[in-house]
Amino acid sequence: MSRTTARTYERFPLARRIEHWVMMLSFTTLAITGLPQRFSSAPFSIAFVGFLGGIETLRTIHHIAAIVMMLGTAWHILVFGYLAYVRRTRLTMIPTLQDVKDGWQALLYNIGRAKTPPQMGRYTFEEKLEYWAFVWGAIIMGLTGFMMWNPLSTTRFLPGEVIPAAKAAHGGEALLAVLAIIIWHMYGVHIRRLNKSMFTGRMSEEEMLHEHPLELADIKAGVAEHPVDPVTLRKRQRVYLPIATVLALFMLLGVYGFVSAEQTAITTVERQAPTVVVFVPWTPTPAPTQTPTPPATETPLPTASPNATQLAAGSTTPGTPASALTWDSSIGTLLQSKCISCHGPGALGGLDLSTYSDAMRGGASGPVIIPGDGANSLLVTRQQTGDHPGQLTPEEIAQVIEWIDAGALEK
Secondary structure, X not given: OOHHHHOEEEOOOHHHHHHHHHHHHHHHHHHHHHHHHHOOOOHHHHHHHHHHOOHHHHHHHHHHHHHHHHHHHHHHHHHHHHHHHHOOOOOXXXXXXXXXXXXXXXXXXXXXXXXXXXXXXXOOHHHHHHHHHHHHHHHHHHHHHHHHHOHHHHOOOOXXXXXXXXXXXXXXXXXXXXXXXXXXXXXXXHHOOOOOHHHHOEEEHHHHHHHOHHHHHHHHHOOOOOOOOHHHXXXXXHHHHHHHHHHHHHHHHHHHHHHHOOHHHOOOOOOOOOOOOOOOOOOOOOOOOOOOOOOOOOOOOOOOOHHHHHHHOOOOOOOOOOOOXXXXXXXXXXXXXXXXXXXXXXXXXXXXXXXXXXXXHOEOOEOOOOOOOOOOOHHHHHHOOOOOOOOOOHHHHHHHHHHHHOOOOOO
């Protein structure tokens, strides 16, 4: 092998490679823990959640990976600012009209309508597409992730319908990102031609000539980099570093607010359901004493029937429920009209109010309906705060309490 062929050129310094691997590991973790939530009814998802010990463990890992990606993104912004202002590095990742021409040339070459592939520089049009797709995906995932992580804060400014919409957009963008990595990135970087530069940091001259011929020409011509003299470098650093410090603090505060705005969104409180007496036998009524026969001259007084006496005392007859409200008659329709947008099948917190059995099962925080104890039922206490996305009126809350106190009957 000739000396020229064996020569290598630095492609990525160690810091950029570490940044890439941190983002790659966080992305992979997000995909592994996010897709089972996206396809929660799939057998593999159920088995994987069980393997990790439950949905709360899965979500905790997912949240930690999200925090790592947010911190990695913040670091990337600071590095970009340093390279752009202090080092005055050429912004070769910015798309240009030449990228459109390169894409068209590549298409013609791949279908046999052009004799040569496009000649590209530091970053190819495919690499730019991947980079900006990642930026777009990070923005979408960040916004929708915040809405789902902090639904109460979100619905103070936006209607409650944005929460299920954010869930749909989050899952769809996640699936798109995973497929893009598996199909596009894996093929272009590892299958079509194995690119080891993210492992070694360097590329051979042959690889540079094949992938980045224009950059290789600039390197050989000595115009690829513009060295900055030490005096100018220090002057720019004195300007940029304080700004970067303030920006870093703002971004760290943003991440902290992201994860701590709502403690209930990331912590499940175990509820201790009180013991409720669901059946109390009636006390036998002693036999009435013989009423003396009135004299023939007196008119007997009318005797109140047992039902009339009990109704006058404010009680109910044996076997009659304390309330006519049931799930089928009104409560189910009420909850579905107000809550189904967030608490339908596969909804937030695992709480599904589509059917009576699903509602009685509860969600990730445990039962939300305690028959006979409306005041301590989570369904009621959560509504009584007055800021729920699907907020019931005071009259509707009173109906729910009456229904639960009467035993939360289905029919």
